[in-house]
Amino acid sequence: MDDHLSSAKMQFDGAAKILGLDKSLVKALLEPKRVLEDDIPVKMDAGGTRHFNAYRVQHNDALGPFKGGIRFHPEVNIDEVKALAMAMTWKCSLLGLPYGGSKGGIVVDSKKVSVHELEEISRGYVRSFAEFIGPFKDIPAPDVYTTPQIMAWMLDEYEYIVKSHAKAAFTGKPVELGGIKIREEATGLGGFFSADAAASRLKMKPASTAVAVQGFGNVGFNAAVFFHKAGYRVVAVSDSKGAIYDESGLDPSSVMKGKAEKGSVSETGKGKKMTNEELLELDVDVLVPAALSNQINAQNAERVKAKLIVELANGPVNANADRILDEKCIVVVPDILANAGGVTASYFEWVQDNYGFFWSYTETLNRLKEMMGSAFERTFSKASEMGITIREASYALAVDRVAKAMVLRGRV
Ligand code: NAD
DSSP states (O other), X not given: OOHHHHHHHHHHHHHHXXXXXXXXXXXXXXXXXXXXXXXXXXXXXXXXXXXXXXXXXXXXOSSSSEEEEEEEXXXXXXXXXXXHHHHHHHHHHHHTOSOOEEEEEEOOOGGGSOHHHXXXXXHHHHHHHGGGOBTTTEEEEEOTTOOHHHHHHHHHHHHHHHTSOOGGGOOSOOGGGTOOTTHHHHHHHHHHHHHHHHHHHTTOOGGGOEEEEEOOSHHHHHHHHHHHHTTOEEEEEEETTEEEEOTTOOOHHHHHHHHHHHSSGGGSSOSEEEOHHHHHTSOOSEEEEOSOSSOBOTTTGGGOOOSEEEOOSSSOBOHHHHHXXXXXXXXXXXXXXXXXXXXXXXXXXXXXXXXXXXXXXXXXXXXXXXXXXXXXXXXXXXXXXXXXXXXXXXXXXXXXXXXXXXXXXXOO
């Protein structure tokens, strides 16, 4: 079992203990409802056919249709997809969304295939799993290295197969195809709302608060922009090629301009170069891991100096590290709360596509702020009421809602 899955199970076990769940309920909540695997054959531009492994894990649908992104990454594996699908169940539950949880993945390095090959892989994924997808079955969305264009190809292939318009079957689409404007920045923005609320509880003032962000893609970049706009000092950012550090603060938009020209934040000539490992151990106030899972683990947790960690990636702090961080009194806002802005915006997109009626940007923004804010308040109150960590409180709230739905449905 990979680290991410065993960590996800340990976090669930903690909640099951707090809630006093019986064995049969624990088993029913842990096991995915459906695990789908296929290989996607693609005729490559240079000739020949390559087969890409593809997965869809549908973890639990007691609260509603499955919902979860599709990751395009060379290291995707079935255990990781299972862990991510389970996290989606808890995340949707914690936010009060009418969804269960799922996740998908394709083993591919999207930087090493042509645009045409990428389109064929995306359409092939839908052909593999179409019968299990749909607005009221399972609603895929983007994840790491998945773009609105990929969602557009997937939607088109799906509608071709089912011979009907079905925009609400996918979220994270381009605006022209029923996507919503805020989706692009929603995860970063929601993460910023959570971080800002937690920082203010810890009596941090933006101007004197140093923030380091690992990962400078959709989530990390947008979060960095909102921190910067709110007056926080973003002192370090990174991507897969390395990190940069400037004690006086970086302007994320200007770093992004440089990255677009030079290919990496570390080649922009801004700040001092450092490694991703060094970034995680910087003496900052807020650390925002927004790249991959398992970045803070038993090996480096002891050296982490931040006072607040806001998990914008999925599973960046593993369960062993959690204990060490807790002993060091480092506050962790867990992924199922901190990065839920994306799925909440996806929910808004789904609602609007089902209705065929679209809200203004401001209305959507206000609803996002309200939903994230109330989930944050519920979780923090539960944590202080019970004297448990924010992660334990968020899992307890999330698992409890799904457990009740399972019992009411007579599934245990
Ligand atoms: P992305 O593909 O847009 O960006 C990923 C970033 O991480 C890139 O800057 C990449 O260079 C960097 N990266 C890759 N490997 C790295 C490494 N070893 N060290 C440091 N940086 C590395 O992906 P994203 O959409 O920003 O997603 C980032 C994380 O957030 C993922 O864990 C994803 O599951 C999670 N997440 C994303 C969303 C969303 O709406 N996009 C929602 C919830 C959670």
